[in-house]
Amino acid sequence: MSRVVAERQDVIATLAEVFREHGYDGASLSLITEKTGLGKGSLYHFFPRGKEEMAEAVLGDIATWFQTNIFDPLRSGETPAAAIDDMFTAVDSYFRQGRRLCLMGVIAASGAHDRFSVELNRYFADWRTALAEALDRQGTAESERQALAEEVIGGIQGALILARSLDDPQAFGRVLSRLKARCRSSQN
């Protein structure tokens, strides 16, 4: 593994934090410089196309993480019901029990939405597909699958915003457990 790939990867985690906390427009290069400890020279060495490429890298990184840790297990899990339970556990952990926003949601709710519409579309569509398939395998009615998957994925996004706005991270957990119960009771 070359040094390039390793260091670039280190930076991406910090970039993700900055974008998550300040949004795309709010994440200025000076702020990014400060938080990453990298000067503009280094930043533009790793991301020649600048801020947009930084955000693309972060979104790609997140997409990969979800693919690996959420979507794939939903498909490959032996017992789909357990796989769905695991999804909720992973989600709760990833979003730090409601104290962390979803960067995909942050971008979707921002003016930068158009710039990353492809990434956003793929993220949510993949999640919906993976969850709907798991629901299918656990015996959820066909008419229910897609709609329930949308309700759950949207519910997670909304719960994050709600928890932050109410300054009550626990609201996230409360909604999560209700959504989980909903998936469970849709079995046949």
Place this chain on the structure above:
Amino acid sequence: MSRVVAERQDVIATLAEVFREHGYDGASLSLITEKTGLGKGSLYHFFPRGKEEMAEAVLGDIATWFQTNIFDPLRSGETPAAAIDDMFTAVDSYFRQGRRLCLMGVIAASGAHDRFSVELNRYFADWRTALAEALDRQGTAESERQALAEEVIGGIQGALILARSLDDPQAFGRVLSRLKARCRSSQN
């Protein structure tokens, strides 16, 4: 009604659009100038504290609208079940069948969150209280009220983000009708 109040009110609707579509940081004064047709001089005449006061005015306007058209009817409606149904109808209409984002959510998901935390908190807390009370009056179990209210309000926010990200406004309506059914079936 003086001309001041009337014209200021006209501007607020356009300001709301700009903030909704571009976010707080993305809504530059030049963009605001362009969309409102008002020069900086006029803008600063109406909103001496600048952009922040413009956003405050918009958020205040939205809060009033929801208080009047959503929260109050939830409390005063003769039959609570019908009042809740009306809420979903009004929400679907306000958010243009999923083609319009919620500015409160947009701000909550942005770096400007801290600046308007009071407004955000009040909006969501008021909504939760009003809905929980209506659920109470329609006989929803006490243990359910608050949690169901949170699920519904969060669900609406999330559905807006989902619909925009999937580029499928109808996803909003699908989630809405499920949430409505949930409220209905929680009656006693």
Place this chain on the structure above:
DNA sequence: TAAAGAATTTACCGATTGGTACAGTCATGC
């Protein structure tokens, strides 16, 4: 109709924006 004040236009400010250029430093492999 003239005074008062509301509203607008215009020019301007310093600071910051994202981005570029490039010389210099550093580690690594031959």
Place this chain on the structure above:
DNA sequence: GCATGACTGTACCAATCGGTAAATTCTTTA
């Protein structure tokens, strides 16, 4: 130990940022 290329620091750029100031125009009212 030297050449190569990855990496960094610094200086710089035009454009735009949010905001200010003041002269001017338009409306309202007495």
